[in-house]
Amino acid sequence: MKLGGPRLHKFELKADNRPVANTSWQQRIWRAEQLAAKHPFAGEILGFYIHVARFQETLYHQLDRSNHGAAKSSAAEFRSAGVPRAVESASRRLPLQQEDVITNALLVHFPKFLSLVEANAPAPLAQVAHDLCVSNPNSWPNLFSECWTHTDPSTDPEEFLVLAFLQPYAELARVSLPVENSASRLCPFCSRKPALAILRQQGDGGRRSLLCGFCLTEWEFRRIVCPGCGQEDHAKLPVYTAESFPYIRVECCDTCQTYIKSIDLTKNGLAEPMVDELASIPLDLWAQERGYSKLRPNLLGM
Ligand SMILES: [Zn+2]
Ligand SMILES: [Zn+2]
Incomplete structure (x- = not known):
């Protein structure tokens, strides 16, 4: 890669060190x-x-x-x-x-x-x-x-x-379209498989939604269901985390042998799901070495 290093933006920072980003x-x-x-x-x-x-x-x-x-x-x-x-x-x-x-x-x-x-x-x-x-x-x-x-x-x-x-x-x-509630395993707008999952705070726990990597539709989805095949048996849905990314869960399915990464915003409110998913390459290598394939590869085919 011929990378001269991306030019750093001068972001104005808010009190919590997040940028005043307009978009x-x-x-x-x-x-x-x-x-x-x-x-x-x-x-x-x-x-x-x-x-x-x-x-x-x-x-x-x-x-x-x-x-x-x-x-x-x-x-x-x-x-x-x-x-x-x-x-x-x-x-x-x-x-x-x-x-x-x-x-x-x-x-x-x-x-x-x-x-x-x-x-x-x-x-x-x-x-x-x-x-x-x-x-x-x-x-x-x-x-x-x-x-x-x-x-x-x-x-x-x-x-x-x-x-x-x-x-x-x-x-x-x-x-321009309001996203209707959907229990679908596919993006309700463009029918693609989700690129990642997101956990957000709800009451004492977290609720899970899925995110389409193409049109960026986010839709709610039950936590203990495989978005690949619909498997609901807890025992067949192992979840792994790694020390280097404690807020990212690798949610696997032993039935369809797929995995999806779930970004837990209740553990890291600074995460930007699309970006953190991209950055956590070691988790992909780990899952793929164990025979799981990603539900939907990201921009780089990982
Ligand atoms: Zn979509
Ligand atoms: Zn499955």
Whole structure:
């Protein structure tokens, strides 16, 4: 990775040492900087993440400005057919296909994103970005559409990159919709498997929710149920923690042999789930060495 080290933001700090961050991206970037300093083994990945997050934030605002309302109307279409959204969103085409303004905005920004990845990602991902950069731009709208509609977890690094690029668009499309309560194991908006779980304080215990890594929908989910296969038998759902990340639980399932990391905000209120999940690489290595596979890999395919 050709990483010169991410430029540190000058954050204005509040009394509890959290930054006065105006956006969720700035909060995540701040957290990534903190964790990179604390965990050198994750510095490379978090450095790359910071570049991506800055790009995503800029793209989000540009999409929002350049086509005010287009993404919202696309999102509204998700409901109009009267089909349960979990099914409908998985099968429908990428809304941007019908939205020339958004499509053009994405096409304009894609080369810039690929250059950023090529310059800052680990070598294999940088090579994929390079190959995409020199590919025919006429093929890109189809590529976007394929990645949008392919909701199963993928091992294809090209798909990871395209999803990271489309993430701000997915979030923009999603924010106009209130998320209905769902007991689904899949994201109620885009039908993907959750990237991680979050534990928040509720009464004397914690309640668990699941977070989609693509459109960032968060939905409540029962604590003692495998989000991979629905297993409810406590004995088949071992939970592990490690000293280095005492607030992150590795929640495994011995039935479907998957795991998901659960960020316990009752133990660490400073955590930014997406970022802390990315930083805790040793937990992935640990789980994968024991034969568990991750329910949904993150941006780096881990
Ligand atoms: Zn989603
Ligand atoms: Zn399971």
